[in-house]
Amino acid sequence: VKRVPQNSIQHWGELHGLSPSDGIVVLPQPNGISAPLEIVLLDKVSSGCAGIIQLLEWAEFPNSFLLVLEHPEPxxxxxxxxxxxxxxxxxxxxxxxxxxxxxxxxxxxxxxxxxxxxxxxxxxxxxxxxxxxxxxxxxxxxxxxxxxxxxxxxxxxxxxxxxxxxxxxxxxxxxxxxxxxxxxxxxxxxxxxxxxx
The missing domain is CATH 1.10.510.10 (Transferase(Phosphotransferase) domain 1)
Known part of the structure; x- marks a missing residue:
């Protein structure tokens, strides 16, 4: 789990087809959902390649975003x-x-x-x-x-x-x-x- 404070996010993008966890309110944008660019980029690259960390889920909170990422052990x-x-x-x-x-x-x-x-x-x-x-x-x-x-x-x-x-x-x-x-x-x-x- 990775927590990203909103005040540390320098780059934003729009998601199309990927939304945060159920129960978390996100104000929709005209063409998609506004999200940190890290989430947008992971959405673009995480399928189809075993060498890219998988974004399992994400959620928006008032002051931060939470990213649930795969984590192989050990x-x-x-x-x-x-x-x-x-x-x-x-x-x-x-x-x-x-x-x-x-x-x-x-x-x-x-x-x-x-x-x-x-x-x-x-x-x-x-x-x-x-x-x-x-x-x-x-x-x-x-x-x-x-x-x-x-x-x-x-x-x-x-x-x-x-x-x-x-x-x-x-x-x-x-x-x-x-x-x-x-x-x-x-x-x-x-x-x-x-x-x-």
Missing amino acids: SQDLQHFIRAREFLSKQVARELFRQVLEAVQHCTSCRVLHRDIKPEIILLDLATGQLKLIDFGCRILSYSPPEWIHHQCYHSTAATIWSLALMLYQLVMGKHPFRTGQEIIWGWILFPQWLSQ
């Missing part, structure tokens, strides 16, 4: 999974990255840009090895491309590829390749000799 976010192992073998990294790519490709086919792809927002079902892309709350590029740091603008496809590349590096190397914004702008990444070409 599970761990990918960031903690990597840290516990220092780094992942190329075979494990390849399989996990393949699943992330499938989830991102599904989002793209639904015309949804996640904007915050990073290990912390990927949930790993420890029993099955299935990944789930979570948190469609429209954060601002924590795995920022150089143009975002330098000019505060980005191209959606290029920014997605950049985030995915940084995440792949982190899967294999066990750490983020950059420590500062200036390092990102310079684009200097060190690859150890043991890493295959």
Whole structure:
């Protein structure tokens, strides 16, 4: 269950065909129901892809929204999974990255840009090895491309590829390749000799 305070919601959208739980009053809008963009985006992407967290139900309250999301048990976010192992073998990294790519490709086919792809927002079902892309709350590029740091603008496809590349590096190397914004702008990444070409 995820509680989202209304005063923290920066982006809104309209839902068509999905309504909150029975018994909760929502004032209808002319073309649909006004809802946080996270709910709208989850509605668009959560069916048809095992790699996207499923929105089971949602409700509006006077000061917040409540989202009921699937939660596999046992599970761990990918960031903690990597840290516990220092780094992942190329075979494990390849399989996990393949699943992330499938989830991102599904989002793209639904015309949804996640904007915050990073290990912390990927949930790993420890029993099955299935990944789930979570948190469609429209954060601002924590795995920022150089143009975002330098000019505060980005191209959606290029920014997605950049985030995915940084995440792949982190899967294999066990750490983020950059420590500062200036390092990102310079684009200097060190690859150890043991890493295959």
